[in-house]
Amino acid sequence: xxxxxxxxxxxxxxxxxxxxxxxxxxxxxxxxxxxxxxxxxxxxxxxxxxxxxxxxxxxxxxxxxxxxxxxxxxxxxxxxxxxxxxxxxxxxxxxxxxxxxxxxxxxxxxxxxxxxxxxxxxxxxxxxxxxxxxxxxxxxxxxxxxxxxxxxxxxxxxxxxxxxxxxxxxxxxxxxxxxxxxxxxxxxxxxxxxxxxxxxxxxxxxxxxxxxxxxxxxxxxxxxxxxxxxxxxxxxxxxxxxxxxxxxxxxxxxxxxxxxxxxxxxxxxxxxxxxxxxxxxxxxxxxxxxxxxxxxxxxxxxxxxxxxxxxxxxxxxxxxxxxxxx
Numbered sequence: 001x002x003x004x005x006x007x008x009x010x011x012x013x014x015x016x017x018x019x020x021x022x023x024x025x026x027x028x029x030x031x032x033x034x035x036x037x038x039x040x041x042x043x044x045x046x047x048x049x050x051x052x053x054x055x056x057x058x059x060x061x062x063x064x065x066x067x068x069x070x071x072x073x074x075x076x077x078x079x080x081x082x083x084x085x086x087x088x089x090x091x092x093x094x095x096x097x098x099x100x101x102x103x104x105x106x107x108x109x110x111x112x113x114x115x116x117x118x119x120x121x122x123x124x125x126x127x128x129x130x131x132x133x134x135x136x137x138x139x140x141x142x143x144x145x146x147x148x149x150x151x152x153x154x155x156x157x158x159x160x161x162x163x164x165x166x167x168x169x170x171x172x173x174x175x176x177x178x179x180x181x182x183x184x185x186x187x188x189x190x191x192x193x194x195x196x197x198x199x200x201x202x203x204x205x206x207x208x209x210x211x212x213x214x215x216x217x218x219x220x221x222x223x224x225x226x227x228x229x230x231x232x233x234x235x236x237x238x239x240x241x242x243x244x245x246x247x248x249x250x251x252x253x254x255x256x257x258x259x260x261x262x263x264x265x266x267x268x269x270x271x272x273x274x275x276x277x278x279x280x281x282x283x284x285x286x287x288x289x290x291x292x293x294x295x296x297x298x299x300x301x302x303x304x305x306x307x308x309x310x311x312x313x314x315x316x317x318x319x320x321x322x323x324x325x326x
Contacts, residue, residue: 003057004322005066005074005090007082008044008097040097042229043121043143044077050144050315066090073116073326075318080105083112093322095119096141096227101255101262102132109133116325119318121227122269128250128262139321142270144314145232145305152238152302154213162193163242164215166231168200168222171251180244181221183282187289195219200230212237217276217296220244223251224265231268232309235275235301242292243268245278270309274300 051058059065063086066074070089076082078097092112096119099105109115118133119141120126126140165184169176188195198211200222212218212234220231220243231241250262268278276299279288 001057003059004051004319005059005062005072006044006048006077007061007063007066007074008041008077009061009082010041010079040078043097046143046146046229046311047077047315047318049146050311050313051319053312054315054319056315056319073322075322083115088114090114091116091325093117093119093325095139096121096143100252101260102129103255103260106132109137117321119321122225124224124265124269125226141317141321142227142309142314143229144311145229145236145309147236147302147306147310150209150233150236154209154237155239156214159214159216160194161196161211161215163188163195163217163219164211164239165195165197165219166200166221166234167197168220168230170200171223171253176221180282184219184221184285187286208233212239215239217242217292220267222267225267225269227269228267232270232305236305236309238300238302240276240292240296240299240301241268242276242289243271243278244281246280270304272304274304276301 048058048060066072066088072090073093074088074090075093076088076095078095080094080099082088083092083094092115094115094117098118098120102108118129118138120129120138121140121142123140126135126138129138165181167181169181185195185197196211196215198208208230216239218231218234218239218241220234220241222228222231222244223246225231231243234241245267247264247266249256250260250265252260256262268275271278277288277292277295279285
């Protein structure tokens with residue numbers, strides 16, 4: 001089997017003088033320690049883990065090989081700077097770590113005709129991109145969830161905490177802390193439920209696993225998700241989720257409302273009735289909380305992940321797309 005060609009690098013341009021990015025990288029490592037991969041880097045990492053499990057060979061960031069074999073397809077997982085800077089002559093499968101909105105790159109396909117398809121993390125993102133590039137050019141593809149690491153075996157026999165609140169409220173934070181996050185905590189306390197809180201961007205991965213292992217369920221608070229790797233990792237442990245799914249417009253303040261008004265969005269792009277329940281806001285939170293608690297033992301969130309989002313399944317789908325373009 002011929003290896004597939006994969007590329008991923010985080011953008012790290014020079015700032016003050018030529019090649020200073022290498023010095024800054026060394027200094028960051030000394031001061032902060034080893035960096036942990038973000039959500040977009042996890043797309044590349046989990047894809048390669050899935051390929052390893054399937055026994056599919058691949059080359060990673062082999063620029064010399066791509067240059068010597070310009071007729072071979074390459075997968076530029078992300079980000080767009082790799083295409084803009086390196087000027088690959090190879091045909092390209094681009095994504096799923098791409099850019100926030102095609103309004104910034106409306107002429108992408110005409111400027112880089114070697115791009116054959118774009119992958120994006122989910123269906124609502126695809127619809128956002130379809131408006132600019134056409135539905136036939138954009139494919140929704142999620143990265144896999146590591147069910148070998150995230151599974152029900154990590155759960156304590158008798159979890160002590162009723163709810164783990166995952167706080168990923170990013171925009172208009174003061175407003176939503178006072179109107180959503182704090183009222184939810186107050187209501188849980190009033191009803192006699194215990195809870196713990198974890199904030200997006202303020203924890204290391206082992207902390208999330210520890211807190212998930214000791215909770216009966218999660219309340220997930222996020223305006224919208226492109227894929228939502230963290231909440232899907234939690235589902236893989238067979239932990240049901242009550243998710244805030246406000247819908248409405250894409251909220252990124254760099255674009256909304258002055259440049260882009262796109263809707264609808266969702267905070268749970270990969271989801272079904274086995275995963276838990278959703279609510280719109282405080283107006284229906286108590287009602288949905290009661291339903292959620294009543295059905296808590298009937299949800300099977302790990303079954304949803306195993307049937308749809310394992311490393312192997314998602315890697316195989318990537319291979320299928322890749323080979324169709326060869």
